[in-house]
Amino acid sequence: MTGAGAMNRLLAWLSGLLFGVGLAWSGMADPHKVLGFLDVAGAWDPSLLLVMVGAVLTYAVGSRLVTRRARPWLDERFHLPANRRIDARLLAGAAVFGIGWGLAGYCPGPALAGVGLGNGDLIWLLPALLLGWWLAGRGRRV
């Protein structure tokens, strides 16, 4: 590996670090707040909506500026999904994910970031999450 590989890792780490700070600050590492948003028939907490608005608007503006460049800073090309087709696989996967998300209030970001908070839920949730990723990945052509 060269120095370029080290820079790649450093910047990826920094991105993950900022993402983790953002998740914790936004309150989304707290499953109660996530479930409070999903519970539209209960005492609804719209915080998650504002997290999404802040993140999506920032990304919508910023990604247009960034992708105007010919290539990213540390790579030869952008690795962006070209698939725009809405198929059964996409919808089935999303539906299953939603059920799991609603069952405990953890999507993948908070499940990984919560390790840094010493969240005891993750002793049970995280191994199952990794198993799910691994199982679903086995049948998948890359």
Added chain:
Amino acid sequence: MTTSFTPWSALGGGILIGLASLLLLFALGRIAGISGIAAGLLPPRRGDLGWRLAFVIGLPMGAALWMLGAGGAAVASHAPPWQLALAGLLVGVGTRVGSGCTSGHGVCGLGRFSPRSLAAVLTFMATAMLCVYAWRHLLPELAR
């Protein structure tokens, strides 16, 4: 347990999540989809391991940093183990089959105006809300 609306930290944290995702796009040209980045480590592939692992390690470090700075405490739901394990399994399988989660489809996909991501977000929001409705309102009603 009910929580109260926290608009400023939600907006601030959301903008920071957006900026973190932009940094990954700017530097590596990658989508900051957490399920995609982490699941890509199972199994790890040569030449593609370092940046994924670095990002995944950064996440809990960032959360820990925030906790040190803000003095917050860990918040666990203390749901029964079977419920947490089942939730984790469904989230793992679902996000990999559906090619993304709240970050990849939600933040990056919606930010790029991808119709695929919009369809995924609407779908997982709907089933998550239905699940919470069934769990918190329907089941207790039936059990009475």
